Amino acid sequence: MTHPIQPAPFEGRIGRTLAESEPHFTSSPHPGSDAPNVVIVLLDDTGFAQFGCYGSDIDTPHVDALAAGGLQFTNFHVTPLCSPTRASLLTGRSQHAVGMRSVSNHRTGFPHQLGHITNHAATLAEVLGEQGYATFCCGKWHLAPTEDISAAGPFEQWPLGRGFDRFYGFLEGETDQFHPELVVDNHHIDPPGGPDGGYHLSEDLVDQLLRMISDSKGVRPDRPFFAYLPFGATHAPHQAPQAYLDKYRGRFDEGWDVVRQRWYERQLAQGVIQEGTQLAPRNPGVKPWAELPDSHRRFACRLQEAFAAFLDHTDDQIGRLVDGLRQMGQLDNTILIVLADNGASQEGGPFGIMHEMKYFNGIVDDPDDVMDRLDDIGGPNSHTNYPWGWAQCGNSPFKWYKQYTHEGGVHVPLLMHWPAGIAGDQRGTRRDQFVNVSDVAPTVYDLLGIAAPDVFRGYAQLPVTGNSFAPVLADAGTPATNALQYFEQSGSRALVVEQDGVCWKAVTRHIKGESFDDDRWELYELSTDRSECNDLAEAQPDKLDELIGLWWAEAERHGVLPLDDRMIELFVARRDDHSPHPTNRRYRYRPPMSPIPSAASASPSGRSWELTAQVSRGADDAGVLWATGNANSGMSVFVQNGRLVVDYNSFGEHTVVESELEVPAGDCVLTARVQRTSRTEGVIELAIDGEPCGSAELPYMMHIISSIGSSVGLDHGQAVSPRYEAPFAFSGALHAVEIDRSGASRSEAETAARTEMARQ
Known part of the structure; x- marks a missing residue:
């Protein structure tokens, strides 16, 4: 037995022929010709x-x-x-x-x-x-x-x-x-x-x-x-x-x-x-x-x-x-x-x-x-x-x-x-x-x-x-x-209320890590003191207690709780606990790819890591394999004049290492490795097909490289290195770029998170 497919609701009438049927047209919503x-x-x-x-x-x-x-x-x-x-x-x-x-x-x-x-x-x-x-x-x-x-x-x-x-x-x-x-x-x-x-x-x-x-x-x-x-x-x-x-x-x-x-x-x-x-x-x-x-x-x-x-x-x-x-x-x-x-x-x-x-x-x-x-x-x-x-x-x-x-x-x-x-x-x-x-x-x-x-x-x-x-x-x-408005941000709180023609405000500036119960509340009559210069908390403690009680009631009503003064820790938790981009992940990119925002990219900030690129090139092929950041700070790995080059741009101070060996024509594997040797120093090492071919000391190894994301096979946006003009796309065949940062520590990730708050 066959069952007819049920169509969407139809307000007309469908017969065997057009003559026996009545059409119906649905109209899209319209707010009116004079709607602003x-x-x-x-x-x-x-x-x-x-x-x-x-x-x-x-x-x-x-x-x-x-x-x-x-x-x-x-x-x-x-x-x-x-x-x-x-x-x-x-x-x-x-x-x-x-x-x-x-x-x-x-x-x-x-x-x-x-x-x-x-x-x-x-x-x-x-x-x-x-x-x-x-x-x-x-x-x-x-x-x-x-x-x-x-x-x-x-x-x-x-x-x-x-x-x-x-x-x-x-x-x-x-x-x-x-x-x-x-x-x-x-x-x-x-x-x-x-x-x-x-x-x-x-x-x-x-x-x-x-x-x-x-x-x-x-x-x-x-x-x-x-x-x-x-x-x-x-x-x-x-x-x-x-x-x-x-x-x-x-x-x-x-x-x-x-x-x-x-x-x-x-x-x-x-x-x-x-x-x-x-x-x-x-x-x-x-x-x-x-x-x-x-x-x-x-x-x-x-x-x-x-x-x-x-x-x-x-x-x-x-x-x-x-x-x-x-x-x-x-x-x-x-x-x-x-x-x-x-x-x-x-x-x-x-x-x-x-x-x-x-x-x-x-x-x-x-x-x-x-x-x-x-x-x-x-x-x-x-x-x-x-x-x-x-x-x-x-x-x-x-x-x-x-x-x-x-x-x-x-x-x-x-x-x-x-x-x-x-x-x-x-x-x-x-x-x-x-x-x-x-x-x-x-x-x-x-x-x-x-x-x-x-x-x-x-x-x-x-x-x-x-x-x-x-x-x-x-x-x-x-x-x-x-007539009643609460405020809260990372534990700092306030409440504004109008009562009998007078506008009151209770406010506290929370210090991160301290007990919320120890926060000192201030009280102002905004009707005459909009700039919060005359604290009435000691003169009118009952009024202050009333407003603090109203704040807690509004907090319950609007879902403010639990109070949470974490900020940097939340960025770390996001990357380590429930993000698809944890700090210890091995990334494998295959071009062509869109630019990758910093929060979703393989950031090498402040840690040891290794980049491996699989390429096939002719004798004259050149260009960027991978880059992150911009001219203010960043890092770029590229091939130029037949050599593998890394430019580590530390706030305009460039550490450039160039391979002692030429990059061969044909298929090859190019490696750039950054080793952190102290809190602020490191070393860059290069290899071609596994053979070491250059290194340079990093006098300052950035904990945070840039808020600008990464690009694969080119340098989108502003060039990281003055040695080329963006995008300087790699003209050979770039099969894959792999970035391994599985050795990243939680302390390094916490340092990396500090930049995010000021970018908001």
């Missing part, structure tokens, strides 16, 4: 004071114009770290509840740190896509487990797996702005240009996003779009075109004390902060500018100039985006939101850094030693971050930085521009109501008339716990809709 577009522009590590309209004298005319033509929020809060903020922004829920208490680089085995957003929390892109919106993402993702971001996937947590139709950008926590590690949709690509041709990632991201929008609107003008533009700026490395760097020469020679005071006074004059708000004292470790040696001042000024140039350049790209939307006739009915993911970064340390990999190898730059490289700062041959003094200046008037739950880490800019939806008499006004990043998605849903689903693609959905602030758009006097 939504654009969210996210900046990275940009402090509260760093836009011109928030107090700085850095040139940001395009962001300032959006504030003048829209609404400027002066009491907006985020999480203190990038991945958690992004998860909360895109879901309308707390970061812990959706599985992203920290960066996506690791998982802990607990629900609050999955390394990705749980499928029980649909993203804005997923929800709006189901409503008929086109959805685009261009920029930094950092919401997928980094062990899963190679060309091997899996791809479920990449942007296309979480609701975006198109993606162009990078998946990790940072990238080089001149030589980015790019992904299009679900595959890795080489950048379309380099710095010599005027390439810069921020410009490329806006170009790509405008093209996506134009493609969509050109063919489907009736279909609205959601565009998410998370710039790599202003996260380190601070890199900008030379014209922008030149523009800021000498602009900060007065030093951070004078500049911070000036920005604070501008904030008061602009009304960005309330009258009576104090300028917080210098953070511990920030020296008075007058006490710094001349070389320290010169170094610090150049680093701040690079940051300012980077922000100025990013502002110009925002201007290009706005102009593009205007030219397409889309600007008036576009809800355009601009915000930052956390406060300014402290990851440059007390003096600033010329090269982050040097810093995370435990080497502190002596400003006297970098005087001859000042002109490199901000360009393609640097990887800089500014010192604490400039970071606190960027967070004016607050204390502390990114990664802290004090205001300097969580209080950032937010702008909203929507000509069709914001009344003319409200444009250019400010909103001082407390708003949190989890409130953004519910506000978008509210403005679009959309309800977040209870079930999405078979997954029961967590409740949307953010609060729509749509009511405050029309009336500056409307009470805040969010």
Whole structure:
């Protein structure tokens, strides 16, 4: 007996002939011809004071114009770290509840740190896509487990797996702005240009996003779009075109004390902060500018100039985006939101850094030693971050930085521009109501008339716990809709609550490794003390105890527990315990291959290892067999002029060893071995077909080589070695490259993990 195949449900009628049948056409969801577009522009590590309209004298005319033509929020809060903020922004829920208490680089085995957003929390892109919106993402993702971001996937947590139709950008926590590690949709690509041709990632991201929008609107003008533009700026490395760097020469020679005071006074004059708000004292470790040696001042000024140039350049790209939307006739009915993911970064340390990999190898730059490289700062041959003094200046008037739950880490800019939806008499006004990043998605849903689903693609959905602030758009006097908000990052905690018209904050700065029960809590009345200068903990212990109790209740509600202050240890655990890329694995690569991100590649950092390449070559064949890193630091194994060559690039100091024997024509096996001989020294040994043929002492063996990944058969991106121009692809037949690092110790892996935290 045969059984008919059951078709999908059909609402027409099927007879024996067409005449006896009735067709039925399903229609795709459509939000309506007047539905607004939504654009969210996210900046990275940009402090509260760093836009011109928030107090700085850095040139940001395009962001300032959006504030003048829209609404400027002066009491907006985020999480203190990038991945958690992004998860909360895109879901309308707390970061812990959706599985992203920290960066996506690791998982802990607990629900609050999955390394990705749980499928029980649909993203804005997923929800709006189901409503008929086109959805685009261009920029930094950092919401997928980094062990899963190679060309091997899996791809479920990449942007296309979480609701975006198109993606162009990078998946990790940072990238080089001149030589980015790019992904299009679900595959890795080489950048379309380099710095010599005027390439810069921020410009490329806006170009790509405008093209996506134009493609969509050109063919489907009736279909609205959601565009998410998370710039790599202003996260380190601070890199900008030379014209922008030149523009800021000498602009900060007065030093951070004078500049911070000036920005604070501008904030008061602009009304960005309330009258009576104090300028917080210098953070511990920030020296008075007058006490710094001349070389320290010169170094610090150049680093701040690079940051300012980077922000100025990013502002110009925002201007290009706005102009593009205007030219397409889309600007008036576009809800355009601009915000930052956390406060300014402290990851440059007390003096600033010329090269982050040097810093995370435990080497502190002596400003006297970098005087001859000042002109490199901000360009393609640097990887800089500014010192604490400039970071606190960027967070004016607050204390502390990114990664802290004090205001300097969580209080950032937010702008909203929507000509069709914001009344003319409200444009250019400010909103001082407390708003949190989890409130953004519910506000978008509210403005679009959309309800977040209870079930999405078979997954029961967590409740949307953010609060729509749509009511405050029309009336500056409307009470805040969010009256209770917790914060937590690596054990540092805070709670903000409004009670009887008074806004209170309890906050503690946890010291890693110490008992959470011993943390000292502080108490502030934010209504009159936004900069947390007057601690009321001793004067009002009952109020403090009440708020601490509320924090624990919110922690239970949002899945914050268990408290966990691990960071470096988590990177080690990821690689050793449950990652497909453990530290002791033997890797075998067969070209052609896409570039391999650092979290998924065979990193030889700080350990003994051996590379073996099986090749077949003609007499003139040459090229790179394997490379990792870039011109700032890295290592390359290549054949050139008939010799096997290794260039070990230790922060610009090159140890080059060349084989004493020629590489024979035909089939052969080439070996490069790095032996660690002490904590900081090693030796490179070469062999051809098993015969030793060269060695060199390594005066400094890097514990961390680079945040840039590896390539097989060529050197993608910026060349590691000055002896060739990238990509210098091997012109013979490269059958396989095998890397054996099975002797790696756990202590070496712990050292290797230290770089990851500052890259977020």
